[in-house]
Each structure stands twice: as C-alpha cells, then as structure tokens.
Amino acid sequence: MFSPPLYTCFTFLHFYLFTLTMIVTEHKQTSPDNGMTENNAPRIAVLALQGAFIEHENMLRRLGAEVFEIRQLSDWDKAKDGLVIPGGESTTMRKLLHDLRLLIPIRQAITEGLPVFGTCAGLILLSKEVEGEQSERIATMDALVCRNAYGRQLGSFHIKAPFKGIDDEVPMTFIRAPYIKKVDDGVEVLAEVDGHIVAARQDRQLVTAFHPELNDDTRVHEYFLRSVVLQKL
Ligand code: GLN
Numbered sequence: 651m652f653s654p655p656l657y658t659c660f661t662f663l664h665f666y667l668f669t670l671t672m673i674v675t676e677h678k679q680t681s682p683d684n685g686m687t688e689n690n691a692p693r694i695a696v697l698a699l700q701g702a703f704i705e706h707e708n709m710l711r712r713l714g715a716e717v718f719e720i721r722q723l724s725d726w727d728k729a730k731d732g733l734v735i736p737g738g739e740s741t742t743m744r745k746l747l748h749d750l751r752l753l754i755p756i757r758q759a760i761t762e763g764l765p766v767f768g769t770c771a772g773l774i775l776l777s778k779e780v781e782g783e784q785s786e787r788i789a790t791m792d793a794l795v796c797r798n799a800y801g802r803q804l805g806s807f808h809i810k811a812p813f814k815g816i817d818d819e820v821p822m823t824f825i826r827a828p829y830i831k832k833v834d835d836g837v838e839v840l841a842e843v844d845g846h847i848v849a850a851r852q853d854r855q856l857v858t859a860f861h862p863e864l865n866d867d868t869r870v871h872e873y874f875l876r877s878v879v880l881q882k883l
Contacts, residue, residue: 692731701738705863737770765854773857792834822860
C-alpha cells in the first residue's frame, strides 16, 4: 500500500507518540494535582509582593515544606496546599493585589477551602471588617480588626504569651500591629494579650497579629502546617 519511505515515516511517528504518552503518564503519577510534592511535603505559596515574606519562606523550608512565591497572576496557577500572607503594609499590598488581579482568585480559593496563614497586615487583608475603613480586601474571615491598634508609644513590642494548641508560651513580636476586636461564632480565639485577640482560626484560616516568622521559634508555623494544612491533631 505505502511506499517504503512513507511506511517508515509512520512507524517512526507511532513510536514517537507512544514514547510521549509514556512520559506524560509518568509525570502525572509523580506530580499529583493537589500540590503535595513527591515526598509528601506540603507545597506552600507565599505572597511576595511586599513585606516580610522571605522570613516566612525560610521558616517553612526549615520545617520541610516546599515553597514558591506569588508575584504575579501567572504564579497563582501553580498547585499548592496552602498560602501565607505576610506582614508589611496592608494598604500597599491591597493595591498591588487589586492591580495584579490577584485579589479575586485568592478570595475564591480561600472560600473554597485553601488553607491560609495571615500575619499582621495579612490578618488585616483577611478580615471582613476593619474599623473605620471601607476598603476592598480579601475579606474571608469573620473578624473586626483595629489597625495600628497599640498607638505610637507601643508601636513595637515583644512578649511571650499562651497560644491554644501549642505547649508553653510563644514569643510574639508586634510591629505597628492590629488586634482583633470582635469575632463571630465560627472563629476560635487562639491567643489574647491584655484582653485583645492576637491569634485566631476559622476553619482553614489562621491569623496572628504578631510576627512569628521573626523569632527562632517555629511552633506557630508548625501548627499551621500540621493542624491547618495537613489537618492532623
Ligand atoms: N500597620 C500595618 C498595616 O496597617 C501592619 C503592620 C505589620 O504588618 N507589621 O498594614
């Protein structure tokens, strides 16, 4: 039927397609879609637009997580098991999230159950209400926060306080920090300082008003990976 050269050509094409199918199948087997890496370490996205994101990355890597940065919309498509929103300046981050068209996809993913850990400015961005502000935010957590709540005198301070779910007191560094003034029923209070809520959890959303990434103590990040991302007790 076919002349010999044409037949050879088809045989080669067949072999090429077969090899390609094998490679793709193998890749799928070793790269599950849930973001979990081959050795089952969680893969965590860190919002890296502004603020203290490197410190979170270092801490997560120390705990064995795989980390990648979210700097633009195309980064958001990568598979992930959780998201960290660092401290910094919430007004700047909010503007960048909006301009880069990341705000809505992030809000949607969290609403659909993506585990998230927000520290300080991250807490502000995740809260549904901010006292005296009507700005657009991620707004997925049923909390009312007060920005720069400690006033100028007490702008930054460091203390140790109990944290529910972690043995012993946890070091807490506050930098022009907010606190949570009010939470709804679905939100569990994890830590309080001077009668103000400074750490809370709502399902798979964890927030702290302080910066656990700025100390050497890894236990709050461990809590996030173990209890919020992997949902182990
Ligand atoms: N004061 C900052 C804000 O309002 C938050 C400070 C921080 O993240 N350390 O956004």
